[in-house]
Amino acid sequence: MVVRDGGTVRGKLILMAVSTTFVALLAASLAMLLFDLRAFQRYWTDDLMTQADIMARVTAPALTFNDEETARQNLAVLRVRPQILAAAIYTSDGARFATYAATPNQSIPARPAPSGYRIEGGEVAVFRNIVENGEMVGTVYLRSRYGLVDRLLSYGAILGAVMLGALVIAGLVASRLQAAITRPLAAVTNVARQVMQRRDFTLRVPGNDSGEIGVLVAAFNDMLAEIGRRSHALQEANATLEHEMQVRERAEEALRLADRRKDEFLATLAHELRNPLAPIRTGLDILRLRSGDAQATQRATDIMERQLRQMVRLVDDLLDVSRINTGKFTIKSGRVELKAVVNDALEVVRPYIELHGHELVIDLPDRPVFLNGDATRLAQILSNLLNNAAKYTNRGGRVGLRATVDDRTLMLVVSDTGIGIAPDMLDTVFEMFVQVDSTLERSNAGLGVGLSLARKLVELHGGSIEAHSAGLGHGSQFVVRLPIVVDPELPAKPTPASFISAETYRILLADDNVDFVNSIGALLTAMGHSVVITHNGADALAAAKRFCPDYAFLDIGLPQMSGYDLARGIRDLSCCTMTVMVAVTGWGQEKDRQLAFEAGFDHHMVKPVRFEQIEEILGNRSIIKKLRT
Amino acid sequence: MKRSMRRSLAVWTLACVAALCAGMGLVPPVRAQSAVPGVPLERRVKAAFLYKFLGYTDFPASAFADAAAPLTIGVIGADDLAVELARVVAGRTVNNRPVEVRALREADAGARVHLLFVGGFDQQRVARIVRQASGAMLIVTECESGLQFGSVINFRIVDERVRFDVSLDAAERNGIKLSSRLLTVANRVQKGAQ
Numbered sequence: 001m002v003v004r005d006g007g008t009v010r011g012k013l014i015l016m017a018v019s020t021t022f023v024a025l026l027a028a029s030l031a032m033l034l035f036d037l038r039a040f041q042r043y044w045t046d047d048l049m050t051q052a053d054i055m056a057r058v059t060a061p062a063l064t065f066n067d068e069e070t071a072r073q074n075l076a077v078l079r080v081r082p083q084i085l086a087a088a089i090y091t092s093d094g095a096r097f098a099t100y101a102a103t104p105n106q107s108i109p110a111r112p113a114p115s116g117y118r119i120e121g122g123e124v125a126v127f128r129n130i131v132e133n134g135e136m137v138g139t140v141y142l143r144s145r146y147g148l149v150d151r152l153l154s155y156g157a158i159l160g161a162v163m164l165g166a167l168v169i170a171g172l173v174a175s176r177l178q179a180a181i182t183r184p185l186a187a188v189t190n191v192a193r194q195v196m197q198r199r200d201f202t203l204r205v206p207g208n209d210s211g212e213i214g215v216l217v218a219a220f221n222d223m224l225a226e227i228g229r230r231s232h233a234l235q236e237a238n239a240t241l242e243h244e245m246q247v248r249e250r251a252e253e254a255l256r257l258a259d260r261r262k263d264e265f266l267a268t269l270a271h272e273l274r275n276p277l278a279p280i281r282t283g284l285d286i287l288r289l290r291s292g293d294a295q296a297t298q299r300a301t302d303i304m305e306r307q308l309r310q311m312v313r314l315v316d317d318l319l320d321v322s323r324i325n326t327g328k329f330t331i332k333s334g335r336v337e338l339k340a341v342v343n344d345a346l347e348v349v350r351p352y353i354e355l356h357g358h359e360l361v362i363d364l365p366d367r368p369v370f371l372n373g374d375a376t377r378l379a380q381i382l383s384n385l386l387n388n389a390a391k392y393t394n395r396g397g398r399v400g401l402r403a404t405v406d407d408r409t410l411m412l413v414v415s416d417t418g419i420g421i422a423p424d425m426l427d428t429v430f431e432m433f434v435q436v437d438s439t440l441e442r443s444n445a446g447l448g449v450g451l452s453l454a455r456k457l458v459e460l461h462g463g464s465i466e467a468h469s470a471g472l473g474h475g476s477q478f479v480v481r482l483p484i485v486v487d488p489e490l491p492a493k494p495t496p497a498s499f500i501s502a503e504t505y506r507i508l509l510a511d512d513n514v515d516f517v518n519s520i521g522a523l524l525t526a527m528g529h530s531v532v533i534t535h536n537g538a539d540a541l542a543a544a545k546r547f548c549p550d551y552a553f554l555d556i557g558l559p560q561m562s563g564y565d566l567a568r569g570i571r572d573l574s575c576c577t578m579t580v581m582v583a584v585t586g587w588g589q590e591k592d593r594q595l596a597f598e599a600g601f602d603h604h605m606v607k608p609v610r611f612e613q614i615e616e617i618l619g620n621r622s623i624i625k626k627l628r629t
Numbered sequence: 630m631k632r633s634m635r636r637s638l639a640v641w642t643l644a645c646v647a648a649l650c651a652g653m654g655l656v657p658p659v660r661a662q663s664a665v666p667g668v669p670l671e672r673r674v675k676a677a678f679l680y681k682f683l684g685y686t687d688f689p690a691s692a693f694a695d696a697a698a699p700l701t702i703g704v705i706g707a708d709d710l711a712v713e714l715a716r717v718v719a720g721r722t723v724n725n726r727p728v729e730v731r732a733l734r735e736a737d738a739g740a741r742v743h744l745l746f747v748g749g750f751d752q753q754r755v756a757r758i759v760r761q762a763s764g765a766m767l768i769v770t771e772c773e774s775g776l777q778f779g780s781v782i783n784f785r786i787v788d789e790r791v792r793f794d795v796s797l798d799a800a801e802r803n804g805i806k807l808s809s810r811l812l813t814v815a816n817r818v819q820k821g822a823q
Contacts, residue, residue, distance in 0.1 A: 133684040
């Protein structure tokens, strides 16, 4: 592994081994040196003493017999010991008897000193008594070089060399042995550095050592795995949070948008509801002031009627939207002829189109086309589209309705020469409360309900609707596709809704709203029908018994007896099994409708009732008869 | 020829030594501190030597009556030396044996002593006395050719100093052993047929 400086574990280990060896060697060397020097000194002095003793023994006879020559000769033997520098024999009186000097100019004490040795400078001197036959006959003096310093130097040199060699060997051995410790450590360090640099927690330290190093490596690997797991979990949690945040932001955005649309809708609604009231109020003023002027009265009544119709229509749409939104909207299923539907729709929108001065172009197939659905709702689709076309076309434009049959599909195209739709708005115009241009003048503004309702109704009939436009100012086209019934069994003679039968009926009206029922009664009477008017349930039942009406328009909220009970009562009458009963109520909810049908009603009308609706019901008499049989 | 030359030398030496001692007052190194002024230096040195010879001589056990028996030195023909020797050995022991000195007459030559000093320079007389002596004893003479008469140690004067010759054969004959260390300071050691 790479070792860059002395701060590494490897360097420390080697340093430790070498310094330990050094300290041990130093201590051993010092001890050996001290011991050796002591032994050396003892040996040296002992040796010199022995030498002196021998010399004493040898020279004793010469001294005894006063033979100086022999004594000198005896001393001369010392020449074989070059380290002995000088020697002398003294008589017992202390006089110098014989001397010896290895080299000239050696000083020899004139008088002997007490027996013993002394070390002076680099020399050691010894005095020994010469004892012969129990008597001290003289003294021997020996002086020798003392090789302690030489000894110290040579011994130190040897120890130093040995120590140097030992340190080198210790360093080599340590550098080999430390690998067992430093290699795993270096691997751990390396991996740790890589992990820090690359953030890669999948890295692992290789090797399966035993002991503490192995435990360290395993623990490090486990730690990496744990960090990796946690890091991964954290990233996942972050991603999830981010995703949730985006979803939430989108939902929030959608909520804000919906809220804004609702605000706009409310503003528009208030305006739309307020709009027709001014002409109505004006009409009322005209009627009050100029009640005698038949022409003025007629004009005021027409204006009021038109405005009222618009308002009712608006409220109807709102109610339908409400039903659709709460999932309570159902359509009746039945065979419906296209022309009847178109007639119904035109009946509604024709005055509006004419009011705007548009040219209306209608192109229908010659042969009858049958649809399966709710006639009222299908007419509502068309009227909504036509109304829309009229509304968003500048005065004097052209509004067209074309129907073509393609195999089993009826294609209805409502076109106009109006302001058109921007390409990016084509998809969103069908959404609730969306208006093509919120900057349009208020007179042109709508609630944004019509198209949305139209699409819902089309889809309920199993069809589709789409918007086309060549762009702003180039008009727009709404294409509705509906499945058609190709069953050949069909009534031989279609009955256009516009056709008003000359046939007259017996009609029973029951309503506690005296003005309303009287006015309707007057109209029907004027059309040639026999009309009986009652204001409560009991009277109505009694009248039905006598009168056996073909039609019975019954208010549900009658005093004394509810409309439902009255209907059951009438239905039970033997003469009234074929009577067409129509519920007239202020409640337009689906469940009210359901209750009415359960009680035996054939139709359900929501107040305020337009006279055209009554005429329409009277016109469908033949169909109803057929269905009932 | 040689003999006469030695004799004259010895006389000369003695004279010189005596002059030296008298003139300079120097004392020879052998127990000079207690020297008796009346006795000549040469006699005193020889007396000291006689005593010291005992330390270098091994006598057979049969030479002693018991372990505490004294070493006996017999002196013939040198009474002044005997007196001096008696003074030297007084209170001293050799090999844990006390030493006693006996001044003998010529007739007592056969006496049982361990060391017999025959003084005098009359060769015939000395030879006669030495011949009479028998047993394990160290015979010391001081005359010319003393060794030839059977003496073990014979004093000589060499370079104005008292020296001595040794005859190992005589020592062996007499049943005594002389220390080799004594031989190192001997003037001459005679061994074998000579």
